[in-house]
Amino acid sequence: GTPSLGVGEIARVTKANGGYLNAGTIYDHTHYYAVLPSTGFAAGLAVQADAYANSLIDASELARELEVIIEEAKRKQDNPTALATETLFELLHDQHRMRRWRIGREAGLRTLERAHVDRFYRNFYRPSNTVLSIVGDVDPDAALALVTQLYGGLADAPVVRTPGPAERTGAAPAFRYRELSGDIQQAELVFGWRTPALLHPDTPALDLVSAVLSSGRASRLYRGVRERRLASSVNSANYTPTDLGVFTMHIVARAELAVPAARAAWDQLRCVRDGAVTTDEVDRARRVLEASWLRRFATMEGQANHLASWELLGGWERAGDYLDALLSTDAATIADVAQRYLAPELGGLVAYRPASAPAFAIDAAMMRERLDAERPAPLAVATRPGAATPVSPARSVTLDRVDGAVRVYRTAEGMPVLVQRRSGAIGYLGWFARGGSSTDAPSQAGLASMAARTALKGTQRRGSQRLAEDAEFLGGVLSSSASPDLLQFTLSVPVRQMADAAELLGDVVQRPSFLAEAFEAERAVALASLASMRDDMYRWPMRVAQEAAWAGHPYGRSLLGTDETLARMTPDDLMGFHRTHVLESSGAVVIVADMDPDDAAALAG
Template sequence: EPENTAEAARVIWDQLHQLRVGSMEDGELVRVRRIFEARWVRRLETAEGRANYLAEWEALGGWRLGEEYFKQYMSASAGDIQRVARNHLAEERAAALVYRPETAPVVAVDATDMKRILGEGGSERLPAIPPRPQSTPPEKQSAELEKEEAGVSVFRTAEKVPVLVRRKAGAPLANIGVFIVGGAIEDEAEQAGLTLLSARTMLKGTTTRTAAQIAEDSEMLGGSISASAGSDSFGFSLSVPVSRLPEALELLGDVVQRPTIAGDALEVERAVALSNVAMLRDDMYRYPMRLASSAAFGSHPYGTPPMGTEESLRLITAEQAREWHKSRVLESSVVIGIVADVDAREAADLVAREFSGLQLKRPPKVGKPRWPKSVKIAAESRDKAQTAIALGFPAPSRSDDLRFAASLIATVASGLGGRFFDELRDRQSLAYTVQAAVHEKRLAGMFLSYIATSPEKEGVARAGLLAEFAKLREHTVSAEELTRAKEYVVGSHAISQESGAALLGEMLDAWMFGEGLQEILEHDTRVRAVTADQMRDVARGYFDPEKRVEGIVRGVGRIV
């Protein structure tokens, strides 16, 4: 917060001083090395990452310099670090930049004033995180192999929780995901944001670890646990070097099954969530999209963002979050996935041992949303120099085969070489930017287009966008457009297969929302099977201008 700026600057200043003159614990060096090693490995996971690595080091004098840099980094001593800090982070070489809201008070009037502020008070060296007491490891358990499908080994724990293991030969990283069907779609309107707020608070302490211990243990493994929530699912993910998979599963199992969800931790996460809501309102891309979704889905849970609203977030209590964990995590439609170069059975047995507290139950039943029967517009004004319009139509849901045709329509329309960009930006100069995308949800879909334009051009920009949708309804795309779109989608999918995280997401998505794991092998075939006539039929069936929704943020009061 702006009022904490001076104190935050003082703490940073003091910690840099401690780095120059104090001692460094061996554990700190180990943690930094492991974080660096994991980041290094992640960068080299894909062909693009490896190409960028070679190009950058070659530009600096030779691609082999990268190997030498890695060796020197990993062998740097505490003395080396302190010497560099003294030489390059000396007080007399410091500069300060404060970026603050216009309404916030001035922090320092000049360099002398800033130096005075930094010199006030002082902070002690950050205390070492106390070691976690040794706990009795859980009894060894075995998972039962259910089937092999599409390169995935499907196991079940004793509690029938599915465990999916997909081997990625040669992969240096293990990607782990624990995901649950449900998410924000189960949040009541007055508790919107409960899922995401509770999931993030789970990372702030368990019955065996403090928040600091969770963070340190994650970093010692070379990763960090991420909590995420969408409309139809939520979950936790972690990637670590494959040799540390057992420890990573123990840590993730602790966070998922034994969080304390303390009141003070919830308050910290609530403050972050409220800040994110405020930032969303100032985002000229995401906020019009948010308004359009609200107009489209109304009171249905899809109409409320997973992050919640300012009103709902203020009402959520720690007790509600703990009850949420009991009823929607410990007993849930959960699936655990691993993508790594590991023995599938060994990995599944580790999961069975570390996640024995989870009980499987059926996915929640939620009614389908109803699309508006007439034009719906949600608009707000901002002190901005541009107007942003998100214009939406219904689209096929995740389970509808027509989603492949809808995806190709979005590819034809969007991008620098797409129809919308070419016509509305390059030819008519109506837009700063224009995009199109299809959003697939479990129970419904939405085709969203976005255009940012000058406030005085709002009407003509809307008309231009609707004219492009009319062309999609009235005429088939050209053979060249169709071929280019298919090659782009298939090629992008192939590139994504290099990423273990992408493979994990694809596998879990097929399990939770698809027709089965066989979908993994059918993607390219389904894309290539789409015809121009099918794309026109989808456009005719979904892009009715009289049933569109719009989310608009109008720029007012500022001329550039």
């Protein structure tokens, strides 16, 4: 609170003006944001300015909030992914503050007093250390005048910084390994390497390495680990706070498959270092990253966060330099940075296994031997998709009515096509129908979800890899889901790719192949996801509560089904579901894009 706004009033006033707010802190910055309609801008900004300049660090409120934070810290210890990841940061760093448990631990948190927090607030919350970004339907001159009025008179002073110790250099590199065990059902393995900060010239290439490895279903880790049923989840990231970076590969797998899954991921990174990545793979990854870059501008919140985060790094214009470097990186550069930063001897691995499982390795040397013992079969070479499979000419659609900004068309068969023109670089297409998991019989729980996910594994015209490559070369994100009452397939792409995207989405909705191999891969993932849910201290209690609250009703069942219903399921069951709930249903197409509505509607014909 502040002298003029009591506890809870900041959120209440923001909500009363039609908005919401949130805040967060990570390793190198703290952010606050409010999202409101333009009519609430002045009131919302006044609230934010008051909170920024006049916060009261009330001792009793601090004590209550500390108890909340301490409980959150305890829950984090119960989160297998968080525990493994932050243990990796500790393993990789001997001196840097990155090695500390970010949220703090109970003993240290209980020593915090009002004076500590107030001193931090008064030192860092100063105009010269703060960026304010405003994006939306507001007059720039009026907004600047209001900012000057609210913030212009605030006192400023240099910020006193106490940087922690830097990492020692010069020591001989050596692979690091730590193994943990606990009351979990799935193993978590996190590889890591130290990398440079975001503004380093090698960072765009390292980010592209991560995209080649794990962005999309055509990526190397997805095909080489998940598609081979070695893990339920696998991804990579190059996390780059202000003065350092950490490149990670994260795997969730059954304990008996954990080492083979780690070996497969390890091998794909070796392929990157050895120069096996093709020009087509790099092009696919660049397109995926470029489209992801554009998606952040789809909302006012995304644009404001983009401007503020880059301005903190020395100027929002630097974002353009980073993007240019990213999109000009080639396969040779990827191999070069992987060799220099992601070499085996520079890495580390944290393995967190179920206590009931035998140890994976007794030390780093033994784990290196297991990782290098046997190379998995190589992946099929990823190539640029050829021309799209010819399809029948689009049939006409007719305008039915106009409801505000939405134009409703009808196909010749009567299916509604809803179109809204909205400015932006990304277009969205979706097919929606009533009836998701609530249509599953109790003996077939999880059927709707399995059908939706497996439909993305290939069609009668496109195999699994071709489908993934076609979508990702469009810069697209293809997804499907089955909630209790809704079945949906969606695809978002840069607007210039909308015609090809419509053909691809139509192929997925109308002609999924449901091959046995794809079905088995998705069933393995579903079973692993059920096991992971039981390790989650939030999702599992919620699942139990939901089952009790909706006893005997479809809403009480897990969208994933159960171990027993998944074991009984067959590809024929998926085909039957698709026939009844997709081909024979009364679905609707929704298109939101910056294009002529008539042209957009014609894509659904």
